[in-house]
Amino acid sequence: MSRAFVKEDDAGEAPIIAPRAALPPGVTNYVTPKGLELLRQELEELEAQRAKTEASPDEPANRTRQLTILKAQISALSERLNNAKVIDNSGQAPEEVRFGATVTLKTVKGGKPGLVRTFTIVGVDEASLPQGKIAFVAPIAKAVIGAKPGQQVTLRFGKEEELVEVTGLVYQ
Secondary structure: OOHHHOOHHHOOOOOOOOOOOOOOOOOOEEEOHHHHHHHHHHHHHHHHHHHHHHOOOOOHHHHHHHHHHHHHHHHHHHHHHHOEEEOOOOOOOOOOOOOOEEEEEEEEEOOOOOOEEEEEEEOOOOOEHHHOEEEOOOHHHHHHOOOOOOOEEEEEEOOEEEEEEEEEEEEO
């Protein structure tokens, strides 16, 4: 066969595999019950996608590349699931901010006084700013964990500091 019919860009180029959300080394992978359910659903979807890709009549090089990516994603997700520690705070008395809490903060000084923020502290894989879910390893979560309703806490945003008050605390 002539070299004119061989795709040069497919030969040996390693696939790029997006990493999972960052979890610092040595930090326990805390998850909410909902977060664990979402991880399991994601694993099922990846397994189904792998089975579909294995049965695909695609060109062998393309199929092998897709399977390599899926295998790496399944491996990383399986490791997260194996190391997951579920924290179920439903029914918890709202005495102190902990993992799983939905917290409301009101800016007292600095930033925009009177600004109200509400977010839930969740695992790294469940975190989503648009949904108001903040990873427990995020600086704002670390700053408020342990605080009690009515307590003031200092948040640092680069060189800026902001004094906020915990005005709401709920466990769902």
